[in-house]
Amino acid sequence: MADLIQIQLQLQSAAEKWGKVAFTPVADGFQIHVNTQDPTRSVQKAARNLNGLGLYKVQLVGDHWTLALQWAFYQGFCNAKNHDGVLFCGDQATQQHLQQLALCFSWAKQLTNQTPDELYPEQLAKQAAAFIQSVAPEGSVTSQVLLDQQLLQAGWHGLHAVGRGSARKPAMLVLDYNPTGNAAAPVTAALVGKGITFDSGGYSIKATESMLAMKCDMGGAATVTAALALAILQGLDKRVQLILCCAENLISSNAYKLGDIITYKNGTTVEIVNTDAEGRLVLADGLMCAAESGAGLIIDAATLTGAAMTAVGGEYNALFALDKVLAQKALAYAEQAQEPTWQLPLELWHQQQCPSAYADTANSRPVKGGGAGGASNAAGFLSRFVPNAGKGWLHFDLAAAFNNSNNAYWAAGATGQGIRTISAALLGEA
Incomplete structure (x- = not known):
């Protein structure tokens, strides 16, 4: 020393x-x-x-x-x-707590900062499962990874559509953390993460300067995985499911196209008016999978919209919820964790903000950036796929998860902002 x-x-x-x-x-x-x-x-x-x-x-x-x-x-x-x-x-307790934080944040940051060539959908799913295995009590974790055609067989059409254009096929991780030892124990919470390992925008292709940092588009998956790991290290004793929706959004002869219509497992039909609004398409499957678990608390996290960054800047994450009481609790957890978070508007009528003449809804509006209120409209789209009219559901749009360049407070790359908030919500609500 x-x-x-x-x-x-x-x-x-x-x-x-x-x-x-x-x-x-x-x-x-x-x-x-x-x-x-x-x-x-x-x-x-x-x-x-x-x-x-x-x-x-x-x-x-x-x-x-x-x-x-x-x-x-x-x-x-x-x-x-x-x-x-x-x-x-x-003291020992303080150092142990900080070392736990550093372990989880370091893992999430390094994963998010990996190149898209190193980190592809199946690899993301496997690395996340291995990390949870490494911190969880022996025998408390089981997981499966659904790949490519297995997604269609399970009914996860949105994730498959977004990822089918890449030679490295889409994957869904469904991990079950059950420390109770009781196979019949209820799932108290489910975490859903957007795991787009690279986002070209698809046929709604991004400009170079916007595409350069799109290795970070799996930041939601890294965030919820690290949040679960941190909660486990801090004594989480309830059953929790982790669902990661992993894909590369690329252009090819097999890629999904503008004007396509996806029919989801719950019967909702979605017209594609912007292939760069892909995050909500994969999260929809993840949220329905979470609903099937019966979890009373569902939290999703995603680097979802540029509109959220425009609204709250790069220091805050945006929070959306139809459950107003739960939203206030989540804001309190964020305040306690000193992770700046701001609630943006979400009501049931936001489900109607992206109309389609051909389907139940479109995945965006056919205007630059999704138009006014784009982050709320994206959250409204997601709300179509959660149970109980949104009770028990939180959506984090991770505007503060990544910096394209150094600034006075953060190095370039992933920040891990959101991990502590979601971990606290798990420990407090599950």
């Missing part, structure tokens, strides 16, 4: 003594001058600056390092090339 750069905190307001200087050198490393009006962001920003000096591994030392401030430092310091650069301090 003596050879490591040590990082300590100075709680005196930076403005009082140091002006705009975020940190200064001391004998064994650096001290961060915490802005006491906004401590977590000031620590995270200082960590980004320290990382910019080329530091690879540091030890947090001294007083004042709360769990929240240590986690803020970790989030700012780590980047796509270095996920293990922070040694935590504090």
Whole structure:
């Protein structure tokens, strides 16, 4: 430890003594001058600056390092090339909690940052199952991966349609975490993740600058998997199902096309007016699969719409729910986890916002970005596929899950924002 750069905190307001200087050198490393009006962001920003000096591994030392401030430092310091650069301090319970967070976030970030050539649909499903197996008690996990034609046999037509244009075929992971030892135990919660390992936009093809970062379009799958893992590490004792909808959205002679109509397992017909609105098409299957489990709580997460990013920016995730009481609980979990989250509008009438002359609904509006209210309209589409008129269902549009480039608080790449919120919801509601 003596050879490591040590990082300590100075709680005196930076403005009082140091002006705009975020940190200064001391004998064994650096001290961060915490802005006491906004401590977590000031620590995270200082960590980004320290990382910019080329530091690879540091030890947090001294007083004042709360769990929240240590986690803020970790989030700012780590980047796509270095996920293990922070040694935590504090009592054993604090360090264990932070190490659990780091394990789950590191896994999710590295998975999301993988190249689309490395991470394809079947591989995503298998890596997620293996990660849950690695943290769960022995014998508590069973899983299956449905591939290609097996999806059609099971009735999952949306996922198959989106992924059939790629030579690397679509896959659905259905994982059952059951720590009770009782095969008849009820499924208390189900998590559904969008796992588009690369999104070209299909025939509604994206521009190069928009397509470049589309390895991140499986961020929802990484988020819900890591959230389940974190909940397991923190003592989750209820039965939970994990469903990942994995596909590549590519162009080929076999790809789905504009004007196609998909008939879903529940009988809903959907006209394709935008092949780049594919996330909702695969999630629809995942939500129906979750409903079949009988789970009283269903949570889905997806890097779903640019409209959500326009509405809340890149620091917040957007939350949608027809269940207003549950939504308030979810916002409280997000506040406790210090993961900025904002609720956007969703009502049953949003189901009618994407009309079709040929089917029950279209998958979007045939205008750029889906038109006004695009994120709410996407959530309205999803609400067609959940049980009990949306009671017990939460939809997270992960606007804060990925950064295309470095900024003052985050390195380029995946952030993991949303993992702690969903994990807390599992532990609190399941």
